[in-house]
Amino acid sequence: MDGPAEPRIPALWDTQENILELSQKLSGEYFRYKGIPFPVGIYSPESIRMVENADVQDDDIFIITYPKSGTNWMIEILSLILKDGDPSWIHSVPIWKRAPWCETIMGALSLSDQTSPRLMSSHLPIQLFTKAFFNSKAKVIYVGRNPRDVVVSFYHYSKIAGQLKDPGTPDQFLQNFLKGEVQFGSWFDHIKGWIRMQGKENFLFITYEELQQDLHGSVKRICQFLGRPLGEEALGSVVAHSAFGAMKANAMSNYTLLPPSLLDQRHGAFLRKGVCGDWKNHFTVAQSEAFDRVYREQMRGLPTFPWDVSEDASPDPDPSPSPPEASEPPNP
Template identity: 85%
Template sequence: MDRLTESRAQWDKDEENISEISENVSGEYFRYKGIPFPVGIYSPESISIAENADVEDDDIFIITYPKSGTNWMIEILSLILRDGDPSWTRSVPIWRRAPWCETILSAFSLSDLSSPRLMSSHLPIQLFTKAFFNSKAKVIYMSRNPRDVVVSLYHYSKIAGQLKDPGTPDQFLQNFLQGEVQFGSWFDHIKGWIRMQGKENFLFITYEELQQDLHGSVQRICQFLGRPLDSEALSSVVVHSAFNAMKANAMSNFTLLPPSLLDQRRGAFLRKGVCGDWKNHFTVAQSEAFDRVYREQMRGLPTFPWDVAPEDSSPDSDPSPSPGQASEPPNP
């Protein structure tokens, strides 16, 4: 079977699987060991499979809390693993390049992943694949200012068929601070994974660091993976993983998904790609409420870039409405 025929066959299978999943999403959640998961995309069985799967020593895992730059990191690693060649990112959907560990269509069930396997996960550390912790496999944990995560997750919840309606901005913020959103508490998630700091197979990096110095961040990732790139390949990774490049790439912008899973008529999946946008959304009261919980939850932890670094808070050309303000649905 030639590569084109094989690609078409795989895409036909993907379309069939996506159609089946889209029929089962309900906007309802179930709990697995106390953590909320959306029905239809995940199941208790699929999470258990991820917990107990085998791991290869050359596996590379991208781990994030939702809306923390997962797809940006997938794009970067897709390019690094191909020495800067963008052909893979332009021909294979992003969810096939780095499939999810805990979904019903689990990465661990796919037999055609090339080595090294690139896989994604939102799982908190206590639910992650046990075999990883006794392996040489690598984890890149990417985090982001939780205030920007709240805003991004709020908008995403309006277009994602598997997620509950976010309700009012105030209610959604309270749910987020209480961990009553998919994958539970942001605070518990980062506090769990940050304990891996210092281990040679674990890299902690932030969305803000990539925004501030993408070139230097890509070099750091290459060093961690033991895959140095020459200057031309490195520049190609930077150019082709830029926000506008991803937004224009049908293999990376999720426009291939049906509206029942992701209704981009109501808002773009790749929305802004900036740091500090929360300042255009939070009211003073919301910011104060968030800061109270943040200070309490993060006491004793190291300082993160969003705690000290100035952020790009300038509104872009098409700012989304602030929480609490009436608006028309944003254009894709």
């Protein structure tokens, strides 16, 4: 353990009072747990250790992502699949209660309250994930995303999220990202760790790009993985209610219930464009070349990802030198 334990925060975070109490404990500082940076206040060494040693049920479903890779989109999809396409759950329960974040202080304390099958989310790298999972039949769905788009989305999120450090300039943030000096550490280490699970029957790797290109087909694939086939009407409902526009309009899914001290949406909505390849509008040629050098070195020997075959288009040689305006905050 690499830092002092943070004070516990109430697990009953379904009230505005509890959420406000949480937001007032945020400092924008990070601690390290086994070398990985975590924001103080949202996480603690104790909460992460609780997750490492937690019990797992065979019907548990975990959504694993690196930050800003489509986590909330997958929560919405699975929330609808588990209810056979009925949208009443996604319209009545906040998204963070439907799939608690395991490693957060509040999430770690609320997992035992989840009804079966438990739907849970995590950004943890594989070496910090719940040990009991690897000897269980519980399922993991890992969502990957073009890391260039992750950078842009992460930069914006860092601007409006109270627990995160100010990202600085776009160049500074890009360098920190490439070095893994951001919350949850290196994107490269994260995906390389989890991709080793590929081929196991309780692990599904799917990408943001695949969801964006063919949501209907992706939902069918997810249903097959979960052993929960849906009829065409229910399938259509899942697709319709998990579409970007529907999520953006859903107060239970767009994070507008959170106070500005936790997520300052006065400077831009949490859900942004819901598109792929937007990085080309924001990377300079020099930034793109610097990224590609590190990417090629880090990802040597790995399989080709959907974003690898779509990177034939170069960025605008003279884009705006800054990331998108605050009115264009991060994707789900």
